[in-house]
Amino acid sequence: MSKYVGVIVDVATQQTNRPYTYRVPEELTTVVAPGMRVEVPFGRRQVQGFVVETTDQAPEGVKLRSLTRLVDVNPVLGEEQLQLADWLVGQTFAFKISCLQAMLPAAMRAQYQKTVVLVAPEKVPADVRPLFGEKGEIAFDDDRLTPAVMRTIAELQRSGAVKIVYHVTERGRKKTVPQVVPCKTAAEYRELATHIRTNAVRQRELLDRLAQLDAPVLQADFLRGTHLTVAHLRTAEKQGWLTRKQVEQYRDPFNAPVKKTQAPPLMPDQEKAVTAITAAEKAKTPTPFLLEGVTGSGKTEVYLQTIAAALKYQRTALMLVPEIALTPQMVNRVRGRFGHQVAVLHSGLSVGEKYDEWRRIARGEAQVVVGARSAVFAPLKNIGIIIIDEEHEGSYKQDSMPRYHARDVALWRARYHQCPVVLGSATPALESRARAQKGVYQWLRLPHRINGQDLPRVQLVDMRRVMGKTQVADFSPQLVTALRERLNRNEQVVLMLNRRGYAAFAMCRECGFVVQCPNCDISLTFHRDRQRMQCHYCGHEQPVPQKCPQCGSRYIGFYGTGTQKVAEELHQLVPAARVLRMDVDTTRRKGAHERILEQFGNHDADVLLGTQMIAKGLDFPNVTLVGVLNADTGLSLPDFRASERTFQLLTQVSGRAGRADKAGEVIIQTFNPDHYAIQLAGKQDYEGFFVREMQVRHQNDYPPYFYTIQLTASGPKEAQVLRVLAKVRGELTRLLSPQARLLGPTPQMVTRVNNRYYYQLIIKYKQEPQLQAYLQKLALRTQRLSRQQIQLTIDRDPQGF
Numbered sequence: 149m150s151k152y153v154g155v156i157v158d159v160a161t162q163q164t165n166r167p168y169t170y171r172v173p174e175e176l177t178t179v180v181a182p183g184m185r186v187e188v189p190f191g192r193r194q195v196q197g198f199v200v201e202t203t204d205q206a207p208e209g210v211k212l213r214s215l216t217r218l219v220d221v222n223p224v225l226g227e228e229q230l231q232l233a234d235w236l237v238g239q240t241f242a243f244k245i246s247c248l249q250a251m252l253p254a255a256m257r258a259q260y261q262k263t264v265v266l267v268a269p270e271k272v273p274a275d276v277r278p279l280f281g282e283k284g285e286i287a288f289d290d291d292r293l294t295p296a297v298m299r300t301i302a303e304l305q306r307s308g309a310v311k312i313v314y315h316v317t318e319r320g321r322k323k324t325v326p327q328v329v330p331c332k333t334a335a336e337y338r339e340l341a342t343h344i345r346t347n348a349v350r351q352r353e354l355l356d357r358l359a360q361l362d363a364p365v366l367q368a369d370f371l372r373g374t375h376l377t378v379a380h381l382r383t384a385e386k387q388g389w390l391t392r393k394q395v396e397q398y399r400d401p402f403n404a405p406v407k408k409t410q411a412p413p414l415m416p417d418q419e420k421a422v423t424a425i426t427a428a429e430k431a432k433t434p435t436p437f438l439l440e441g442v443t444g445s446g447k448t449e450v451y452l453q454t455i456a457a458a459l460k461y462q463r464t465a466l467m468l469v470p471e472i473a474l475t476p477q478m479v480n481r482v483r484g485r486f487g488h489q490v491a492v493l494h495s496g497l498s499v500g501e502k503y504d505e506w507r508r509i510a511r512g513e514a515q516v517v518v519g520a521r522s523a524v525f526a527p528l529k530n531i532g533i534i535i536i537d538e539e540h541e542g543s544y545k546q547d548s549m550p551r552y553h554a555r556d557v558a559l560w561r562a563r564y565h566q567c568p569v570v571l572g573s574a575t576p577a578l579e580s581r582a583r584a585q586k587g588v589y590q591w592l593r594l595p596h597r598i599n600g601q602d603l604p605r606v607q608l609v610d611m612r613r614v615m616g617k618t619q620v621a622d623f624s625p626q627l628v629t630a631l632r633e634r635l636n637r638n639e640q641v642v643l644m645l646n647r648r649g650y651a652a653f654a655m656c657r658e659c660g661f662v663v664q665c666p667n668c669d670i671s672l673t674f675h676r677d678r679q680r681m682q683c684h685y686c687g688h689e690q691p692v693p694q695k696c697p698q699c700g701s702r703y704i705g706f707y708g709t710g711t712q713k714v715a716e717e718l719h720q721l722v723p724a725a726r727v728l729r730m731d732v733d734t735t736r737r738k739g740a741h742e743r744i745l746e747q748f749g750n751h752d753a754d755v756l757l758g759t760q761m762i763a764k765g766l767d768f769p770n771v772t773l774v775g776v777l778n779a780d781t782g783l784s785l786p787d788f789r790a791s792e793r794t795f796q797l798l799t800q801v802s803g804r805a806g807r808a809d810k811a812g813e814v815i816i817q818t819f820n821p822d823h824y825a826i827q828l829a830g831k832q833d834y835e836g837f838f839v840r841e842m843q844v845r846h847q848n849d850y851p852p853y854f855y856t857i858q859l860t861a862s863g864p865k866e867a868q869v870l871r872v873l874a875k876v877r878g879e880l881t882r883l884l885s886p887q888a889r890l891l892g893p894t895p896q897m898v899t900r901v902n903n904r905y906y907y908q909l910i911i912k913y914k915q916e917p918q919l920q921a922y923l924q925k926l927a928l929r930t931q932r933l934s935r936q937q938i939q940l941t942i943d944r945d946p947q948g949f
């Protein structure tokens with residue numbers, strides 16, 4: 149019996165992490181439980197919230213209101229999720245409600261619809277009354293509620309003639325499909341058939357079909373291969389021959405069936421890794437493993453066999469991948485091994501599809517989950533292993549509230565479930581590699597490629613030397629020669645254009661004027677396909693200027709390279725080559741990634757030209773040349789991870805060459821051939837890079853030597869933003885030990901976005917016992933600041949500054 153509940157309410161402007169107590173109506177005291185969603189009165193409206201605790205003790209001296217209704221009959225969050233939310237609050241400084249919501253699929257998050265309801269019609273002016281219609285209610289965002297009408301409504305509300313009501317609606321709708329249920333025996337159907345006219349062919353066919361059924365079937369399956377239509381079924385239903393019923397159907401996010409695969413015998417290094425991991429699975433120890441293996445060394449096979457072990461021990465498995473849309477091959481390999489036991493969760497699914505997969509997992513119908521970042525919250529029970537592929541990827545960090553890193557959540561869940569975690573990568577994050585060195589993670593290595601092939605040969609081309617000597621701007625003679633050679637041999641080529649920190653902009657060749665966004669401190673990007681200039685920060689769009697706004701010159705040129713321009717250059721160089729483009733423009737539509745990759749896999753094209761998105765996880769045996777057109781655009785970013793990101797990207801894309809029995813070659817074009825990140829990527833020397841980059845981080849007090857926290861403030865008035873951060877800096881100076889470092893307030897790389905000013909303060913620290921409590925209090929202060937239009941965010945371990 150629970151007479152009272154503590155509820156975390158969903159009210160954007162009055163967030164606290166403290167539950168509000170409500171009385172439970174008599175008839176619900178045996179039903180209500182922690183983890184259920186409820187609707188409760190809050191102020192003058194109805195809001196949704198989560199029950200986090202139940203009790204029989206009334207708090208003293210307060211008058212309690214009753215909860216209005218239950219949104220769920222079963223808890224949607226279990227004990228584990230409620231504990232995890234508490235931890236997330238401390239880890240990310242987010243409000244508890246957003247931590248709870250992060251664990252549910254979007255479809256289950258509440259949406260509020262505001263309406264105006266007629267209370268006393270006689271007090272309402274005759275010209276306004278008809279708006280309320282027969283139901284006496286109108287949506288708050290209805291276009292007919294003009295400002296003038298709104299003023300009247302505001303007065304009416306004050307006098308009590310109308311009231312504002314919040315309706316809580318749910319977006320997730322179960323998809324249902326009709327089913328045909330036979331209601332007679334086969335003999336009865338055959339008997340019926342003897343009584344109908346001989347020329348009633350369709351009725352005969354229908355009875356025939358019904359006689360063959362021994363259980364209900366989906367209507368679509370019933371009709372398939374027959375001459376019958378839904379109209380025939382309706383008639384039959386009226387005659388009492390059958391009934392039709394709506395049954396729930398899961399939307400199937402998989403488009404194509406996959407071939408079943410068998411586990412191959414393991415190579416010695418793989419064997420060692422699998423043995424160590426399965427031992428931890430068996431012993432139920434939450435050991436974190438770092439699985440460091442060059443591309444093509446068989447990491448995925450290690451994942452598959454350790455997942456199989458978890459299933460053998462009657463436990464479940466969770467596998468995270470950076471972005472599923474970019475790695476369809478990985479999903480297919482998991483499905484190929486585990487078939488229908490696999491559920492997939494990622495942002496490419498529709499809201500409904502995600503909801504369906506989530507429920508399949510919650511009900512225990514899927515035991516293996518593959519998904520992107522947010523899948524780390526998948527409602528699996530009894531987890532036996534958690535795998536994070538490409539663990540160094542920045543996409544594992546969420547960049548809005550709650551700002552969690554999936555790796556940290558995975559480690560937390562592993563302790564809860566007492567199961568191992570496998571972090572896999574060819575280029576581990578420096579933090580992870582350093583932890584492996586210290587023995588915090590158990591270090592497993594796969595140093596050789598499965599096929600015995602050497603890693604591809606990498607050639608660095610100094611673009612400063614070939615400038616002006618090329619046939620087309622973006623291709624060095626070396627790359628052109630190699631390209632022609634492969635095309636002659638009927639082999640395939642991957643070309644990557646590094647778009648990080650890069651965009652095409654318009655500049656006047658007479659006075660140097662660059663076309664800027666009116667709202668932000670950034671130049672506009674030229675979009676060739678739409679012939680428009682666009683701001684990538686605020687979305688502002690304008691036509692391409694015909695002449696320079698500053699000096700009137702007509703010589704406005706475009707600088708920077710886009711895939712479209714490169715595709716044109718390619719056509720000039722090798723007119724016969726069939727080129728596929730993969731970038732944000734060609735992959736906007738759902739399923740476009742998969743289609744492009746499938747075409748390339750079928751050798752319907754010779755060259756795959758794309759941005760970073762082609763670097764990940766592709767395994768095409770016929771690719772023997774990888775070209776990187778511009779290796780260094782990311783290096784100049786003011787970001788302590790710039791070198792690491794560049795090294796990772798180049799290593800990853802190089803791994804796309806020579807996957808099968810043909811040797812691979814990589815050509816990297818660069819303006820910084822002497823930079824250590826480029827040099828060492830050219831040698832595919834992760835160890836060398838790790839040692840060198842650790843020195844750089846040590847010298848500058850960056851992770852993994854120091855922890856970092858980024859405080860960002862933004863607002864419409866620059867001085868006010870600076871004042872807030874200066875105050876915080878003052879408080880921190882008094883609080884922190886001399887070992888900690890404070891940087892800032894400094895303007896962010898793009899200081900003004902959408903007419904708001906962005907400044908940051910960086911805290912670098914090793915051990916500061918008081919910092920956590922301070923930041924937690926600061927997080928609660930953000931609400932008061934937001935009333936002055938100042939936004940303050942706290943980001944632990946930011947991916948970059």
Ligand code: ADP
Pocket residue numbers: 412413414415418441442443444445446447448449450598599767
């Ligand atoms: P990684 O994930 O490290 O890039 P993969 O797991 O994709 O490597 O392995 C590279 C290739 O080798 C794949 O085609 C895979 O099917 C194959 N492979 C992996 N392990 C074995 C094995 N033990 N025996 C035979 N082939 C294997």
Ligand code: ZN
Pocket residue numbers: 665666667668683684685686687688901902
């Ligand atoms: Zn802008």
Ligand code: ZN
Pocket residue numbers: 656657658659660661696697698699700701
């Ligand atoms: Zn000009």
